Amino acid sequence: MGNEQETAKKKTSWKRETFEWVYTIIIAVTAALLIKTFVLDFVRVDGSSMIHTLEDNDKLIITKLGYEPAQGDIIILDSNYKDREEYYDLLAASEGEEELDLFSKIKLRFTMPEELKPKYYVKRIIALPGQTVDIHDNKVYVDGQPLDEPYCTGITTKRDSTVEFPQVVEEDCLFVMGDNRENSQDSRSSQLGQVPYEAVMGKSQIRIMPFDKIGFTR
Numbered sequence: 001m002g003n004e005q006e007t008a009k010k011k012t013s014w015k016r017e018t019f020e021w022v023y024t025i026i027i028a029v030t031a032a033l034l035i036k037t038f039v040l041d042f043v044r045v046d047g048s049s050m051i052h053t054l055e056d057n058d059k060l061i062i063t064k065l066g067y068e069p070a071q072g073d074i075i076i077l078d079s080n081y082k083d084r085e086e087y088y089d090l091l092a093a094s095e096g097e098e099e100l101d102l103f104s105k106i107k108l109r110f111t112m113p114e115e116l117k118p119k120y121y122v123k124r125i126i127a128l129p130g131q132t133v134d135i136h137d138n139k140v141y142v143d144g145q146p147l148d149e150p151y152c153t154g155i156t157t158k159r160d161s162t163v164e165f166p167q168v169v170e171e172d173c174l175f176v177m178g179d180n181r182e183n184s185q186d187s188r189s190s191q192l193g194q195v196p197y198e199a200v201m202g203k204s205q206i207r208i209m210p211f212d213k214i215g216f217t218r
Helices: 002-039 081-094 102-108
Strands: 040-044 059-063 074-078 120-127 132-136 139-142 173-177 200-209
Touching: 040 200, 074 081, 074 173, 081 102, 120 132, 120 139
Parallel strands: none
Antiparallel strands: 040 059, 059 200, 074 120, 074 200, 120 173, 132 139
C-alpha cells in the first residue's frame, strides 16, 4: 500500500512539474510576442539608402510603444502598406463588406501576392502633417526654411516627374527620405509617396551591430 501511494505521488508530482514547465513556456512565448508586437523589435538594415548614417546589414533596436513621429527621427516603415490596404478594400467590396476584419487580414498574409507582403524601409522623417516640403537648388525646404542636414550624403534632387513640389504633407502622413539622397526610394517617388502613420513600424533607437558601431541612431 505504501509503495502504491509513493508511486501515485511521484506521478502527480511529474504531471505537476510538466504542467508548470509547459505553462512557463507558454507565458514566456506570449510575453515575447507581445513585446515584439507592441514594445520593441530587432531589425536588419537592407540596402544603402541611409549611408553613411546606417550601413547595409546593421542591426537595430526599434521602439514602438507610445511612439509619436517627430521631424528628424529615423523610422522603420512598411513600404507596401498602402497597396495592401487597397487590396483589402477591393476584397471587402467584392464580398459586399465595408472592410475586412483583423482575423481575415491576418489569414490573407499567407496567400496574398508577394509584392503586397510587408517590405520594410529605413528612412528619416523630413516633414510632419501640415508642413510644406519643397526641393530646389539641391536643398530641402520645410515651410520655406532650408533644412540643416549634416547626415545627408549626395545631392538632393527631385526624382519623379509625376511628384509635384512644393507639396503639403497630408493629415496622418509623413514625408520621408533616405540620407543617401542619390540612392533612396522615398517620398520623392510616386511609388512610395507620403507615408501613413499606420505604416510606421517604430523608431530606430540603438545600433547593436556591428560591435564597433554600437550606439544611439540619430
